[in-house]
Amino acid sequence: xxxxxxxxxxxxxxxxxxxxxxxxxxxxxxxxxxxxxxxxxxxxxxxxxxxxxxxxxxxxxxxxxxxxxxxxxxxxxxxxxxxxxxxxxxxxxxxxxxxxxxxxxxxxxxxxxxxxxxxxxxxxxxxxxxxxxxxxxxxxxxxxxxxxxxxxxxxxxxxxxxxxxxxxxxxxxxxxxxxxxxxxxxxxxxxxxxxxxxxxxxxxxxxxxxxxxxxxxxxxxxxxxxxxxxxxxxxxxxxxxxxxxxxxxxxxxxxxxxxxxxxxxxxxxxxxxxxxxxxxxxxxxxxxxxxxxxxxxxxxxxxxxxxxxxxxxxxxxx
Amino acid sequence: xxxxxxxxxxxxxxxxxxxxxxxxxxxxxxxxxxxxxxxxxxxxxxxxxxxxxxxxxxxxxxxxxxxxxxxxxxxxxxxxxxxxxxxxxxxxxxxxxxxxxxxxxxxxxxxxxxxxxxxxxxxxxxxxxxxxxxxxxxxxxxxxxxxxxxxxxxxxxxxxxxxxxxxxxxxxxxxxxxxxxxxxxxxxxxxxxxxxxxxxxxxxxxxxxxxxxxxxxxxxxxxxxxxxxxxxxxxxxxxxxxxxxxxxxxxxxxxxxxxxxxxxxxxxxxxxxxxxxxxxxxxxxxxxxxxxxxxxxxxxxxxxxxxxxxxxxxxxxxxxxxxxxxxxxxxxxxxxxxxxxxxxxxxx
Numbered sequence: 001x002x003x004x005x006x007x008x009x010x011x012x013x014x015x016x017x018x019x020x021x022x023x024x025x026x027x028x029x030x031x032x033x034x035x036x037x038x039x040x041x042x043x044x045x046x047x048x049x050x051x052x053x054x055x056x057x058x059x060x061x062x063x064x065x066x067x068x069x070x071x072x073x074x075x076x077x078x079x080x081x082x083x084x085x086x087x088x089x090x091x092x093x094x095x096x097x098x099x100x101x102x103x104x105x106x107x108x109x110x111x112x113x114x115x116x117x118x119x120x121x122x123x124x125x126x127x128x129x130x131x132x133x134x135x136x137x138x139x140x141x142x143x144x145x146x147x148x149x150x151x152x153x154x155x156x157x158x159x160x161x162x163x164x165x166x167x168x169x170x171x172x173x174x175x176x177x178x179x180x181x182x183x184x185x186x187x188x189x190x191x192x193x194x195x196x197x198x199x200x201x202x203x204x205x206x207x208x209x210x211x212x213x214x215x216x217x218x219x220x221x222x223x224x225x226x227x228x229x230x231x232x233x234x235x236x237x238x239x240x241x242x243x244x245x246x247x248x249x250x251x252x253x254x255x256x257x258x259x260x261x262x263x264x265x266x267x268x269x270x271x272x273x274x275x276x277x278x279x280x281x282x283x284x285x286x287x288x289x290x291x292x293x294x295x296x297x298x299x300x301x302x303x304x305x306x307x308x309x310x311x312x313x314x315x316x317x318x
Numbered sequence: 319x320x321x322x323x324x325x326x327x328x329x330x331x332x333x334x335x336x337x338x339x340x341x342x343x344x345x346x347x348x349x350x351x352x353x354x355x356x357x358x359x360x361x362x363x364x365x366x367x368x369x370x371x372x373x374x375x376x377x378x379x380x381x382x383x384x385x386x387x388x389x390x391x392x393x394x395x396x397x398x399x400x401x402x403x404x405x406x407x408x409x410x411x412x413x414x415x416x417x418x419x420x421x422x423x424x425x426x427x428x429x430x431x432x433x434x435x436x437x438x439x440x441x442x443x444x445x446x447x448x449x450x451x452x453x454x455x456x457x458x459x460x461x462x463x464x465x466x467x468x469x470x471x472x473x474x475x476x477x478x479x480x481x482x483x484x485x486x487x488x489x490x491x492x493x494x495x496x497x498x499x500x501x502x503x504x505x506x507x508x509x510x511x512x513x514x515x516x517x518x519x520x521x522x523x524x525x526x527x528x529x530x531x532x533x534x535x536x537x538x539x540x541x542x543x544x545x546x547x548x549x550x551x552x553x554x555x556x557x558x559x560x561x562x563x564x565x566x567x568x569x570x571x572x573x574x575x576x577x578x579x580x581x582x583x584x585x586x587x588x589x590x591x592x593x594x595x596x597x598x599x600x601x602x603x604x605x606x607x608x609x610x611x612x613x614x615x616x617x618x619x620x621x622x623x624x625x626x627x628x629x630x631x632x633x634x635x636x637x638x639x640x641x642x643x644x645x646x647x648x649x650x651x652x653x654x655x656x657x658x659x660x661x662x663x664x665x666x
Contacts, residue, residue, distance in 0.1 A: 203402035
């Protein structure tokens with residue numbers, strides 16, 4: 001089903017399992033002829049490249065994460081849970097992260113859908129500029145983002161003046177932390193949606209319009225189902241990134257323990273205070289959240305693919 | 319429901335897509351907009367549909383001015399070039415879409431969709447996904463979907479463009495029959511003259527945003543208004559020649575690089591030429607056979623003038639070709655049965 005680029009995920013494309021491939025000097029196993037199995041490199045180079053890939057995968061990702069979990073559980077399960085649920089400030093940081101991340105993701109989803117739609121369906125002056133600038137948060141260090149917000153909302157600007165005047169708590173409070181997180185994760189959903197929207201093209205939407213659908217019906221019945229997986233992928237990635245955001249939040253939050261400390265900030269404080277293995281425990285919880293996000297993505301994607309292929313029986317609009 | 323397009327112009331940047339175009343589509347007529355790519359035919363169709371708004375001029379459906387009304391308010395059936403079927407919906411859901419957005423009840427939707435499935439001969443395929451259909455089936459689903467809400471006019475953008483030759487000719491015949499069944503005012507765009515001639519009641523030939531000729535297919539084919547139309551409707555050979563006392567005469571080949579040189583050019587279709595072994599007809603020319611291609615009932619003969627290297631194509635009945643004992647390298651006399659001349663201000 002070529003309705004989404006992520007369906008051609010690289011793990012499916014590189015057909016032979018790398019563990020079987022040439023690690024012990026065997027050539028490709030029997031299978032249908034495919035260009036994937038055509039190799040021009042010598043076996044030596046092949047083994048070298050595969051070995052390198054595994055070295056980096058295990059060395060850079062595998063071992064550190066494994067070590068993290070070993071440390072987290074070094075005092076046993078009870079100590080692990082106690083260090084997380086027994087500490088009021090740690091619990092507070094978890095709750096705060098679980099508040100900030102969903103808000104930021106939700107706002108970014110609305111923004112991402114609108115921006116991606118606008119950028120793919122319309123040609124207007126300044127479009128290329130916006131396309132370039134939308135990547136800015138990827139390029140700019142999050143610390144800079146945080147500082148920008150601090151300067152902007154500080155007492156010396158009219159923004160700060162009005163925030164103060166209207167009594168809106170911004171700096172050292174949740175709103176600024178949401179904004180910092182949003183800024184950093186802004187491009188993720190847009191970047192996921194633009195290729196998907198380009199790929200499906202405007203024809204189906206025009207067709208829906210020609211059949212009498214209004215804008216709302218077109219979006220919910222045609223656009224959204226078509227970009228579903230891309231949007232989901234973007235939202236989950238955005239969520240993972242939002243949960244882990246450190247630098248910009250560190251600058252704007254004021255890092256008040258038990259009040260404006262998110263999970264990553266808490267991990268760092270625990271680490272600075274030599275509170276091991278509590279720091280590893282919380283860090284492993286953060287990592288688990290990320291794994292959970294990826295797992296959820298995989299499961300939902302599989303399910304959607306399955307439904308797509310089987311051709312569901314049903315009536316319009318259900 | 320008749321369609322009337324008056325003095326419509328449309329510009330995209332510096333490109334004049336349509337230049338003061340007017341057409342009339344009478345009620346129940348099936349009209350073809352025919353022309354090479356970039357001639358403005360699709361833009362005209364989109365303006366009729368409401369997908370584009372003209373810079374000037376007007377579009378009327380019967381007595382209603384619709385120039386500025388949106389496509390969703392016009393109740394037109396539009397079949398897109400690549401069908402634009404909803405990929406995530408079954409055939410049933412695709413066809414029923416227009417009814418669903420109009421809030422029809424489930425039982426009425428079921429009834430109407432099964433009616434349409436019957437009309438487009440797709441019974442039993444309700445639950446298929448578009449990806450499980452062949453090109454011809456997709457096209458028919460797109461058509462059924464466009465017809466679902468009983469539109470007043472049916473507009474088709476290159477309806478046969480993406481199909482292979484056999485399916486294409488089947489669908490042409492089918493579309494023609496369908497039109498005779500439902501008699502809906504229809505306009506379709508094509509760059510293929512066979513599509514236009516096999517299906518349409520009326521053909522409009524366009525070039526560079528203007529109309530070159532409009533009329534019944536047979537009239538256009540028999541009496542092309544200018545060399546462009548003549549060339550566009552099929553292969554044509556160009557010679558120097560003249561008509562003398564009702565007798566068509568060829569006076570010379572026209573070299574490939576020869577420019578526009580006044581009015582002594584004549585145009586002859588391949589089937590309007592005959593070949594002889596001897597110089598037995600006035601006004602004939604000598605050419606050397608370079609290729610003989612039997613194409614079904616006719617034999618296509620390519621000849622070359624050794625002097626100017628001009629090439630001409632002659633279509634003979636296969637029995638006639640047999641009789642002449644044609645072979646490559648043989649010298650033959652080329653004589654016209656009929657020639658056409660045009661005003662000199664056109665060229666092809």
